[in-house]
Amino acid sequence: MSSQAAIEFANAHQKHYLQQLIEFLRIPSIGTSPAHRADMQRAAQWLANLMERIGLHSVQLIPTDLHPVVYGAWGSDEHEAPTLLIYGHYDVQPADPEEQWHTPPFEPTIQDGNVYARGASDDKGQLLTHLVAAEAYLRTSGKIPVNLKFFIEGQEECGSFGMEEVIQQHSDMLRCDAVVISDDSFWDAATPKITIGTRGLVYFEVDIQGPRHDLHSGTYGGAVHNPLQVAAEMIARLHDAQGRVAIPGFYEHVQPLSAEERHELEHIPFDEERFLHEEIGAPALWPGEVGYSLRERITARPTLEIHGIRGGFVQEGQKTVIPADATIKLSMRLVPDQDPLEIARLFEEHIRRITPPTVRVSVRLLSYAYPALVDRHAPAIQAAVEAYHLGFGSRPVFLRTGGTLPVVADFMRILQAPVVMMGFGLPDDNLHAPNEKLSVSQFFGGVRTAIHFMECMARQSTSP
Amino acid sequence: MSSQAAIEFANAHQKHYLQQLIEFLRIPSIGTSPAHRADMQRAAQWLANLMERIGLHSVQLIPTDLHPVVYGAWGSDEHEAPTLLIYGHYDVQPADPEEQWHTPPFEPTIQDGNVYARGASDDKGQLLTHLVAAEAYLRTSGKIPVNLKFFIEGQEECGSFGMEEVIQQHSDMLRCDAVVISDDSFWDAATPKITIGTRGLVYFEVDIQGPRHDLHSGTYGGAVHNPLQVAAEMIARLHDAQGRVAIPGFYEHVQPLSAEERHELEHIPFDEERFLHEEIGAPALWPGEVGYSLRERITARPTLEIHGIRGGFVQEGQKTVIPADATIKLSMRLVPDQDPLEIARLFEEHIRRITPPTVRVSVRLLSYAYPALVDRHAPAIQAAVEAYHLGFGSRPVFLRTGGTLPVVADFMRILQAPVVMMGFGLPDDNLHAPNEKLSVSQFFGGVRTAIHFMECMARQSTSP
Numbered sequence: 001m002s003s004q005a006a007i008e009f010a011n012a013h014q015k016h017y018l019q020q021l022i023e024f025l026r027i028p029s030i031g032t033s034p035a036h037r038a039d040m041q042r043a044a045q046w047l048a049n050l051m052e053r054i055g056l057h058s059v060q061l062i063p064t065d066l067h068p069v070v071y072g073a074w075g076s077d078e079h080e081a082p083t084l085l086i087y088g089h090y091d092v093q094p095a096d097p098e099e100q101w102h103t104p105p106f107e108p109t110i111q112d113g114n115v116y117a118r119g120a121s122d123d124k125g126q127l128l129t130h131l132v133a134a135e136a137y138l139r140t141s142g143k144i145p146v147n148l149k150f151f152i153e154g155q156e157e158c159g160s161f162g163m164e165e166v167i168q169q170h171s172d173m174l175r176c177d178a179v180v181i182s183d184d185s186f187w188d189a190a191t192p193k194i195t196i197g198t199r200g201l202v203y204f205e206v207d208i209q210g211p212r213h214d215l216h217s218g219t220y221g222g223a224v225h226n227p228l229q230v231a232a233e234m235i236a237r238l239h240d241a242q243g244r245v246a247i248p249g250f251y252e253h254v255q256p257l258s259a260e261e262r263h264e265l266e267h268i269p270f271d272e273e274r275f276l277h278e279e280i281g282a283p284a285l286w287p288g289e290v291g292y293s294l295r296e297r298i299t300a301r302p303t304l305e306i307h308g309i310r311g312g313f314v315q316e317g318q319k320t321v322i323p324a325d326a327t328i329k330l331s332m333r334l335v336p337d338q339d340p341l342e343i344a345r346l347f348e349e350h351i352r353r354i355t356p357p358t359v360r361v362s363v364r365l366l367s368y369a370y371p372a373l374v375d376r377h378a379p380a381i382q383a384a385v386e387a388y389h390l391g392f393g394s395r396p397v398f399l400r401t402g403g404t405l406p407v408v409a410d411f412m413r414i415l416q417a418p419v420v421m422m423g424f425g426l427p428d429d430n431l432h433a434p435n436e437k438l439s440v441s442q443f444f445g446g447v448r449t450a451i452h453f454m455e456c457m458a459r460q461s462t463s464p
Numbered sequence: 465m466s467s468q469a470a471i472e473f474a475n476a477h478q479k480h481y482l483q484q485l486i487e488f489l490r491i492p493s494i495g496t497s498p499a500h501r502a503d504m505q506r507a508a509q510w511l512a513n514l515m516e517r518i519g520l521h522s523v524q525l526i527p528t529d530l531h532p533v534v535y536g537a538w539g540s541d542e543h544e545a546p547t548l549l550i551y552g553h554y555d556v557q558p559a560d561p562e563e564q565w566h567t568p569p570f571e572p573t574i575q576d577g578n579v580y581a582r583g584a585s586d587d588k589g590q591l592l593t594h595l596v597a598a599e600a601y602l603r604t605s606g607k608i609p610v611n612l613k614f615f616i617e618g619q620e621e622c623g624s625f626g627m628e629e630v631i632q633q634h635s636d637m638l639r640c641d642a643v644v645i646s647d648d649s650f651w652d653a654a655t656p657k658i659t660i661g662t663r664g665l666v667y668f669e670v671d672i673q674g675p676r677h678d679l680h681s682g683t684y685g686g687a688v689h690n691p692l693q694v695a696a697e698m699i700a701r702l703h704d705a706q707g708r709v710a711i712p713g714f715y716e717h718v719q720p721l722s723a724e725e726r727h728e729l730e731h732i733p734f735d736e737e738r739f740l741h742e743e744i745g746a747p748a749l750w751p752g753e754v755g756y757s758l759r760e761r762i763t764a765r766p767t768l769e770i771h772g773i774r775g776g777f778v779q780e781g782q783k784t785v786i787p788a789d790a791t792i793k794l795s796m797r798l799v800p801d802q803d804p805l806e807i808a809r810l811f812e813e814h815i816r817r818i819t820p821p822t823v824r825v826s827v828r829l830l831s832y833a834y835p836a837l838v839d840r841h842a843p844a845i846q847a848a849v850e851a852y853h854l855g856f857g858s859r860p861v862f863l864r865t866g867g868t869l870p871v872v873a874d875f876m877r878i879l880q881a882p883v884v885m886m887g888f889g890l891p892d893d894n895l896h897a898p899n900e901k902l903s904v905s906q907f908f909g910g911v912r913t914a915i916h917f918m919e920c921m922a923r924q925s926t927s928p
Contacts, residue, residue: 199682203782212745217769218663218867221797222761223739225750228770229703235696275687281676284821286689297686305681306692307785308776313793318667318830320795321771329777331784333685357748366782403682 002145003455006136010447017132017447018115018440020050024090024124025108025117031067031091031154040067040154043090047152048072054135056150062170065162067091067154074134075147077175082457083147085176085417087407088127088183089156092119093432100434113440120438121429126182126446127152129424133450145458149176153407156183160407167407167414178380178457179411182446184423187268187397192388194381195421197300197400198408200334200371202344205364206234206351208311208326217320225358227326228312235328237354238304242290245304245332247350250343255336255373257300261398265295268397299400304332333402340368370409373400378418383456388422390456391449396422424449466609467919470600474911481596481911482579482904484514488554488588489572489581495531495555495618504531504618507554511616512536518599520614526634528626531555531618538598539611541639546921547611549640549881551871552591552647553620556583557896564898577904584902585893590646590910591616593888597914609922613640617871620647624871631871631878642844642921643875646910648887651732651861656852658845659885661764661864662872664798664835666808670698670815672775672790673824679786689822691790692775699792701818702768706754709768709796711814717801719837721764725862729759732861763864768796797866804832834873837864842882847920852886854920855913860886888913 010017029043030036044061051059051072061068070090077083095105095118103109108117115125130150137144151174155161167174187193210227211220240246257265272294276285288297297303311326313319332347334340348363355361374381376398388396408419424446430436474481493507494500508525515523515536525532534554541547559569559582567573572581579589594614601608615638619625631638651657674691675684704710721729736758740749752761761767775790777783796811798804812827819825838845840862852860872883888910894900 201682201784203784210746215744216867217767217771217795218665218797218865220744220762221767221769221866222752222765223749223758224744224746225748226769228773229699232696232699232770232773235693236700239693280679280684280688282674282688282822283824284689285687286822288686294687298684299686301686303681303685305685305690305784305786306696306776307681307783307787308778309692309696309773310778312770312772314772314774314791318793318795319771320665320667320769322769323771327778329782331681331782333682358746358750360747401682402685403680 002137002141003451005140006133006451007448009140010132010136010444010451014444018110021115021125021128021443022108024128025115025119026106028106029091029119029154030094031157033094040091044068044070044154047090050131051150054131055138056134056148062166064155064166066158069154069166070152071150073147073149074144077147079147081146082177083149083175084454084457085149085151085174085179085411085415086130087179087181087411088152089123089154090127090152091154091157092122092124093157097434102435110440114437115440115443116435116437118436120436121185121425122431122436123156123183125438125443126424129182129443129446129450130180132447133454136447136451137454144454146454149174163407164410167410171414174415176415176417179415179417179419180453181408181419181421182423184421185425185427185429186423187399189426190394192392192394192396193399193423194384194396195401196376196381196398197336197373198371198405199302199402200338200340200409201331201367201369201404202334202340202347203331203366203368204329204347205366206328206330207362207364208328209324209360210358211322211324213324215322217322220322224322225356226322227359228309228323230356230359231309231311231326231328234351234354235306243286243288244290245302247346249346250302253337253339253342254302257296261300262296264398265293268399270295298402300335302333302335302338304330306330333404334371336371336373338371340370344368369404369406370413372405372409372412372419374412374418374420379460380418380420380457383453383460384420384422386456387449387453390452392445422449422453466601466605467915469604470597470915471912473604474596474600474908474915478908482574485579485589485592485907486572488592489579489583490570492570493555493583493618494558495621497558504555508532508534508618511554514595515614518595519602520598520612526630528619528630530622530626533618533630534616535614537611537613538608541611543611545610546641547613547639548918548921549613549615549638549643549875549879550591550594551643551645551875552594552616553587553618554591554616555618555621556586556588557621561898566899574904578901579904579907580899580901582900584900585649585889586895586900587620587647589902589907590888593646593907593910593914594644596911597918600911600915601918608918610918613638627871628874631874635878638879640879640881642881643879643883644917645872645883645885646887648885649889649891649893650887651863653890654858656856656858656860657887658848658860658862659865660840660845660862661800661837662835662869663766663866664802664804664873665795665831665833665868666798666804666811667795667830667832668793668811669828669830670792670794671826671828672792673788674822675786675788677788681784681786684786688786689820690786691823692773692787694820694823695773695775695790695792698815698818699770707750707752708754709766711810713810714766714807717803717806718766719800721760725764726760728862729757732863734759762866764799766797766799766802768794770794797868798835800835800837802835804834808832833868833870834877836869836873836876836883838882838884843924844882844884844921847917847924848884848886850920851913851917854916856909886913886917
């Protein structure tokens with residue numbers, strides 16, 4: 001069995017692959033920092049060199065407005081085998097606050113079975129598992145059971161800015177049967193997780209213009225509808241008393257959770273008390289949208305949040321001003337099958353409806369992203385379930401994330417392929433925080449799983 | 465008639481008195497600026513010297529935490545005549561933006577019958593009228609028909625900070641039958657105004673603490689009661705649908721307007737369209753508290769205004785944060801007989817009542833001031849009416865101001881004396897703005913009125 005040989009090869013060369021990971025982690029590829037532009041170029045080139053060395057073809061740096069995408073392929077669309085597009089990112093978060101790191105963020109250190117370094121889990125270590133798997137196949141069998149395409153970007157920590165256009169422009173080259181993303185973590189130390197849903201987003205600024213200029217509350221208090229008061233009154237009308245978003249039509253296309261998914265969610269162990277006290281630290285959880293459990297509300301139901309209210313006087317001390325204007329910054333998380341542009345239209349209509357005649361209001365859509373939901377019965381998802389079982393000895397849970405990954409929806413929409421979000425990190429990997437790490441055993445478990453996944457995918461597609 | 469002689473004297477020496485005003489205006493006594501401390505001292509000393517020269521006794525600089533109060537007296541409490549305490553302030557606003565002045569702010573210039581200079585109307589010119597009146601009596605009759613006490617402070621533009629303590633400490637010395645303040649303007653060019661009411665103030669900060677730290681709206685949206693959302697919901701519950709302040713008990717001690725006052729207000733010419741378009745510039749006036757006219761609402765009814773809402777993200781661009789906390793800055797204007805500390809207690813109780821269990825809230829009272837209402841039938845007010853008629857040939861209207869003058873309430877409360885707010889400025893004097901001015905004819909009309917007022921006061925108190 002070729003997967004067995006590949007796994008044995010990877011195991012026999014653990015030292016080499018750890019060394020390779022450490023080399024990659026040493027490059028401070030902070031994509032958001034202009035001071036690290038050369039490091040970004042170095043990291044991209046390092047990946048391209050690795051792809052060449054492994055034996056991929058068509059290796060290239062696809063230029064973007066900022067940092068290039070590294071591309072490389074094996075096999076051909078003409079082969080009968082299915083084609084996987086493996087996505088990852090070589091940019092990392094800034095390391096600050098640096099003084100809170102126990103070891104230097106860009107001098108990778110192995111301690112207690114973990115590699116400590118910025119980017120270890122997010123996403124250099126996770127993306128490398130697939131390259132190690134590919135090499136292990138090629139060094140042992142001379143071939144891989146599937147066609148592979150690697151698409152490793154450098155702007156993920158900037159919100160994958162511009163990736164939609166890149167995918168669109170190269171959609172022929174990127175054609176595939178499934179997209180694989182390993183940029184996620186297990187549910188707990190023993191339980192893998194496959195993320196099957198991401199929320200979309202619409203982000204707005206609502207400007208409320210009242211008087212021509214700021215006014216004195218002594219002279220004008222009682223004659224003027226204070227724009228901050230209007231802002232508060234409008235915000236209070238964006239949710240109803242049952243915690244639902246009060247925009248007419250908002251829920252019309254929301255896909256209800258299947259009985260299967262609700263049942264699953266109920267049975268995944270989840271400690272609300274711990275969640276409240278350790279993660280949130282508020283006096284009580286928000287009862288939120290009536291009729292849905294907490295886990296449903298944070299992943300599978302749409303929400304509306306206020307991010308800021310600008311206007312008037314907020315410094316120390318006192319100023320008795322009636323501000324001329326107020327601005328509300330807010331966003332909504334959307335779920336399948338809400339269309340962000342349709343929701344933007346409904347929101348703007350609702351704002352017009354609740355605007356009093358005492359002010360002028362303008363609504364600006366700052367950005368939007370589509371929600372995504374992967375069919376859990378898709379062959380690629382089933383292959384992932386089997387691969388986890390073979391690679392780690394456990395079956396994964398299916399979960400949706402409450403966050404937004406625009407690139408997932410972009411891949412699904414443009415390439416018409418399912419996205420397999422299979423991560424190898426652990427929940428305590430300190431992503432975006434000091435002392436980020438990746439467990440060495442998770443890394444090699446990930447390599448094993450990636451090897452199995454390729455074989456399972458090949459088998460799935462040839463099974464009747 | 466001694467008033468006639470005094471008026472003739474003042475008229476004969478107009479040139480001298482204008483020169484004296486110009487000398488006083490030349491001192492840049494900007495009380496809020498540390499760079500002008502020596503000028504403040506110089507202005508106080510200038511006033512003290514003038515008082516000595518006129519022939520006042522007990523002239524002294526009363527020290528405060530910042531700038532001294534200039535005090536001087538004539539006559540004695542043992543005299544049968546009534547005693548007037550004349551209040552004014554020698555500090556002026558900063559002159560900026562200086563480039564918008566047509567003539568230098570501290571080089572007083574006479575043009576088109578006006579003296580242009582910072583402080584001309586607010587308050588150096590107005591306070592001098594009473595000193596000229598006193599001198600005119602003394603130079604012609606050797607005596608004044610009333611006892612006088614001058615109390616000229618240097619912190620009015622800082623909100624008369626600390627004056628309550630000074631008045632309290634010297635309440636014996638300041639004992640009087642009426643306080644006179646000339647720091648106000650006519651209703652229009654032809655109509656004097658006596659201000660009979662000022663609103664009080666309570667200023668609060670309400671802190672709303674939700675989660676322990678800022679949270680990601682993707683991961684936690686749906687589980688957390690967003691403190692900005694809570695702020696908006698609370699603000700929306702501070703007014704009812706009729707535009708009334710919704711704090712239980714808030715209106716309990718509000719003194720209703722007398723039928724006489726309502727009738728008067730209705731008949732003072734007031735152009736709501738001009739007020740809306742030229743002063744406010746909003747699309748429409750706020751209907752406000754149901755059952756009260758616009759003029760009642762901005763002067764004689766209490767109000768509640770939001771000055772700022774701090775928390776979250778308000779810069780350009782987008783951040784999907786659920787803020788850990790939010791702070792509302794707000795104040796209420798109070799009318800007779802609302803007690804600021806009682807209102808503060810009711811407000812805090814209401815906030816407790818409407819605080820959801822998902823957040824912790826704290827209320828901080830930053831400052832407070834009492835409202836004041838002068839009995840229009842008091843002899844001192846009737847004397848002012850007569851004095852205006854004799855000095856300017858017109859009868860004044862009675863109005864309340866929507867603003868807060870803590871010193872007015874302090875004088876009334878501590879000295880138990882009515883306060884006569886009789887101003888000689890005009891509505892277009894550009895107070896606190898570039899090109900502040902005082903009309904020369906208003907200045908000498910003020911001098912005449914001050915001379916008459918002293919005599920009318922003396923007559924009022926001796927009439928049966």
